[in-house]
Every structure is written in structure tokens, then in C-alpha cells.
Amino acid sequence: METRRKALREQVDRACERMAIVLAISWLFTAFSYYVTKKTGTEWFARSGSVMALTGAVATFRITGLLQKTLVTGLREDLGSLQRGIELSFDPPKAYQMTSYFSYLTGIVGTVIWGYGDVFFRWVSSFAGS
Numbered sequence: 001m002e003t004r005r006k007a008l009r010e011q012v013d014r015a016c017e018r019m020a021i022v023l024a025i026s027w028l029f030t031a032f033s034y035y036v037t038k039k040t041g042t043e044w045f046a047r048s049g050s051v052m053a054l055t056g057a058v059a060t061f062r063i064t065g066l067l068q069k070t071l072v073t074g075l076r077e078d079l080g081s082l083q084r085g086i087e088l089s090f091d092p093p094k095a096y097q098m099t100s101y102f103s104y105l106t107g108i109v110g111t112v113i114w115g116y117g118d119v120f121f122r123w124v125s126s127f128a129g130s
Helices: 002-040 045-076 082-090 094-128
Strands: none
Touching (some): 002 094
């Protein structure tokens, strides 16, 4: 029983790691888009915000769904009590918490860039003297 419980925890941790990597890639893509916008004058930075927003939303839904599925599996297989399952839903593992916060932040920042990226780019360029 402990082996199965550990396997479920590791499954959640691996999924969180994968989602964190995907989220980090979306941030790098946005930074690259900023660079391309600066070099070419075409507006890619604001468009990259949509990629960030979508990535944040997908990551949030994926890890939330996986945590819920894992909790249900644990309860069905009698790997823990209902009380422990409820406790885990209110106080999830740290990897899950950090990844979910990162995905929320990615979605919010992506939405702001998507909506105001062109204005931000011109504002930064005016201060930089470009």
C-alpha cells in the first residue's frame, strides 16, 4: 500500500515538473519575442502574451485535474482515509502549490502582455532612447 501511495505522489511531482518546464519555456518564448520585436520592428511581443496566457491556463487545468484524479484513486484504492484526502485537497503538496502559483502568474502576465504588450514595448523603448 505504501508503494502505491508513493507512486501516486511521484506521478504528481513529475507532472508538476513537466508543467513547470513548459511554463518556463513560455516565458523564454516571450523574452525571445521581445527581442525579435526590438530587432525587426514587427509586433511579436504582444502576440506572445497569448501563448503565455494559454500555457498558464492549460498547466493549471492539467495539474489540478491530475491532483483530483490522484486523490480519487487513493480513496478508491483505500490508500488513505477520506479525512486525509480532504486535508490534501486543502493543503496540497509543495510541488503542486509552487507549480500552480507559477501557472497562475504565467496566465496573468501573459494576459497583460497580450493586451498591453505593444504599449509596454513603446514605453520601454522611449525610456531606452531607441
